[in-house]
Amino acid sequence: MIEIVRTNDLVLIGFLQSLLENANIPxxxxxxxxxxxxxxxxxxxxxxxxxxxxxxxxxRLIAEAGLESELRHV
Structure with a gap:
């Protein structure tokens, strides 16, 4: 598993989890x-x-959602 976002924002976490799960991404x-x-x-x-x-x-999905600044640098 690779970390892609680290945050304290519970709303953001819920949104990202939903976004990724809807795209069939574990x-x-x-x-x-x-x-x-x-x-x-x-x-x-x-x-x-x-x-x-x-x-x-x-x-890519997170960036397309306008949240590229939340992504961890690889």
Whole structure:
């Protein structure tokens, strides 16, 4: 799995997860349960991960959605 986005924005994470899943790209949101440990203060960003074979397509979809600035540099 390759990290393509790291953010504390839960709305953005939900949007990206939906965008990728609708394109049949497997997606994993890592560190989602850290909020229980941190007390919901947003100290630990969540990571959006996709399989390496889907990385180019996922990055293209995110860029086409106008969110290219959110992508992690490879």
């Amino acid at each position: 997606v994993l949101v890592a560190d989602a349960h850290m909020s229980a440990l941190e007390g919901m203060i947003g100290a630990f960003p969540r990571r959006v991960l996709v399989p390496e074979g889907h990385m180019a397509q996922a990055r």
